[in-house]
Amino acid sequence: MLTKRLRHCRVELALHRLREGGGRALLLLHGLGERAPARPPAQVEAWPGPIWALDFTGHGGSTLPRGGGYTCEALMGDADAALAELGEATLVGRGLGAWIALLAAGARPRAVRGAILADGPGLAGGGPRPTSPMIPFVEADAATPPDPFALAELSRDVRPPEYACAFVRLANERSGLARPFTVCAVERPEWLRAILDEPGVEGAALPAALAAYAAAS
Amino acid sequence: MRRVHEPPSAPSAGVRAPDRRRSVSFHGLRLAVYEWGPADGPPLLLAHGGFDFARTFDVFAPLLADAGWRVVSWDQRGHGDSDHAALYSWDADARDALAVLDATTREPVPFVGHSKGGAILIHLAQACPHRVTRLVSIDGLPSRRPAPDIADHERTRLLADELSGWLAHRRRAAGHVRKPGTPEELAARRGRMNPRLSREWLRYLVSVGAREDRDGWRWKIDPALRPGGFGPWRPEWTLARLPGLSVPLLGLLASVSEPMGWDTTEEILQPFLPPETRIVTFPETGHFIHIERPREVAALVLEFLAC
Numbered sequence: 001m002l003t004k005r006l007r008h009c010r011v012e013l014a015l016h017r018l019r020e021g022g023g024r025a026l027l028l029l030h031g032l033g034e035r036a037p038a039r040p041p042a043q044v045e046a047w048p049g050p051i052w053a054l055d056f057t058g059h060g061g062s063t064l065p066r067g068g069g070y071t072c073e074a075l076m077g078d079a080d081a082a083l084a085e086l087g088e089a090t091l092v093g094r095g096l097g098a099w100i101a102l103l104a105a106g107a108r109p110r111a112v113r114g115a116i117l118a119d120g121p122g123l124a125g126g127g128p129r130p131t132s133p134m135i136p137f138v139e140a141d142a143a144t145p146p147d148p149f150a151l152a153e154l155s156r157d158v159r160p161p162e163y164a165c166a167f168v169r170l171a172n173e174r175s176g177l178a179r180p181f182t183v184c185a186v187e188r189p190e191w192l193r194a195i196l197d198e199p200g201v202e203g204a205a206l207p208a209a210l211a212a213y214a215a216a217s
Numbered sequence: 218m219r220r221v222h223e224p225p226s227a228p229s230a231g232v233r234a235p236d237r238r239r240s241v242s243f244h245g246l247r248l249a250v251y252e253w254g255p256a257d258g259p260p261l262l263l264a265h266g267g268f269d270f271a272r273t274f275d276v277f278a279p280l281l282a283d284a285g286w287r288v289v290s291w292d293q294r295g296h297g298d299s300d301h302a303a304l305y306s307w308d309a310d311a312r313d314a315l316a317v318l319d320a321t322t323r324e325p326v327p328f329v330g331h332s333k334g335g336a337i338l339i340h341l342a343q344a345c346p347h348r349v350t351r352l353v354s355i356d357g358l359p360s361r362r363p364a365p366d367i368a369d370h371e372r373t374r375l376l377a378d379e380l381s382g383w384l385a386h387r388r389r390a391a392g393h394v395r396k397p398g399t400p401e402e403l404a405a406r407r408g409r410m411n412p413r414l415s416r417e418w419l420r421y422l423v424s425v426g427a428r429e430d431r432d433g434w435r436w437k438i439d440p441a442l443r444p445g446g447f448g449p450w451r452p453e454w455t456l457a458r459l460p461g462l463s464v465p466l467l468g469l470l471a472s473v474s475e476p477m478g479w480d481t482t483e484e485i486l487q488p489f490l491p492p493e494t495r496i497v498t499f500p501e502t503g504h505f506i507h508i509e510r511p512r513e514v515a516a517l518v519l520e521f522l523a524c
Binding site: 008010011063065066067068069070073074076077080081084106108130134136138149153156157159163166170173174 | 244344377380384458
């Protein structure tokens with residue numbers, strides 16, 4: 001497996017090539033506390049092109065920063081660093097990675113050729129509205145990933161439905177795709193239910209979603 | 218070849234460097250901490266605003282210290298002499314504030330904060346009400362969302378612009394270093410954010426907030442930090458929580474709109490003020506109230522803390 005080291009500000013990201021191939025890349029974004037899989041998961045093997053997977057900041061082979069400070073916007077920057085490397089890609093995000101795929105697809109509507117949002121850890125985040133203020137206690141410095149700060153902070157981040165829908169609108173207006181988002185997730189937190197009411201977002205099984213995006217130019 | 222520059226100007230009248238310095242290491246991130254006043258005096262936590270640093274209090278803090286307070290401030294991560302971090306967030310700033318407080322005292326203390334520093338201390342006061350006795354916010358109380366009535370398509374365009382600007386900055390920032398210049402050039406650059414502050418003061422800020430490299434002077438602040446930004450947070454959420462504040466609040470407000478200010482007014486705040494609140498709006502004063510009117514602000518704060 002080839003691993004590329006990408007720079008995102010002070011973080012070095014690990015971007016893994018799980019399978020070689022020609023054509024547009026499939027980029028896998030893992031869930032909260034996970035890491036890139038070592039081999040292409042069975043569910044995505046039907047993808048015709050190369051398959052890549054990114055380790056987010058504080059996860060897998062990427063930098064463990066000191067003292068936390070995680071935001072989903074920073075992780076969107078992680079995904080953007082991978083897009084800068086791969087050019088165009090279709091995204092498959094699990095849990096937290098699904099939320100990041102939504103942000104990245106809205107922010108880079110030309111580079112993201114379809115985002116598939118799947119079940120996984122961290123799908124709901126901290127819910128649609130802020131919870132009571134608290135300062136999560138993180139005991140020791142972790143020597144190995146995942147960073148406990150990531151687990152604490154990225155399971156509390158607020159995911160308002162209207163914020164999610166703004167990224168759907170960006171992708172609808174600027175990607176040129178009829179259906180920029182496909183929801184495979186069975187778990188439906190409020191943000192996911194809200195975007196399913198928007199044009200450009202449909203529910204489908206993963207194989208059908210992959211086939212549709214593989215066929216789209 | 219190394220150019221020769223004039224050194225920054227001598228400190229202005231009333232300026233006093235901190236009496237003591239130390240550092241607090243938080244999970245490997247080193248924060249620079251400064252103190253003015255008697256080491257055995259009652260502590261007071263003082264927080265600077267975004268893109269500032271603790272030594273912007275070199276006039277204001279000594280006025281509180283001279284009344285007997287042990288004034289404790291720190292450079293927020295990425296600012297001043299503190300470490301540049303890989304990640305920045307509101308929660309991280311609040312946690313860093315708590316680390317500085319933990320390293321100072323376990324007793325509850327007054328919090329005083331300017332701008333974003335005031336907002337972070339409100340967050341800390343709400344998360345840890347047992348650590349605070351009174352709260353002073355110097356033009357750091359929340360406002361409503363700017364332009365709440367713009368059309369959806371216009372909001373979408375603004376978000377697209379913010380996103381592409383932010384991502385372009387992130388892509389550049391990997392190898393980014395701040396632009397060098399003469400002290401005069403740095404002062405002029407900062408003058409764009411602080412249009413009401415005197416050139417003498419701005420040059421003084423260069424002498425404590427910038428460093429001299431071989432090719433010129435640079436602000437110490439992390440070049441990865443960028444003003445503005447986007448995210449899910451809505452200022453009205455902060456407003457909605459304000460009534461629950463458990464300690465007396467003194468809120469100072471500017472009346473002249475500035476690039477770094479939030480344009481908060483007493484009228485916006487009125488429905489959200491906790492029971493024991495005093496709001497003072499300074500006429501003909503910009504966002505940096507404690508720099509424009511240090512003596513008046515210190516007198517109000519000392520009176521409020523003596524209650």
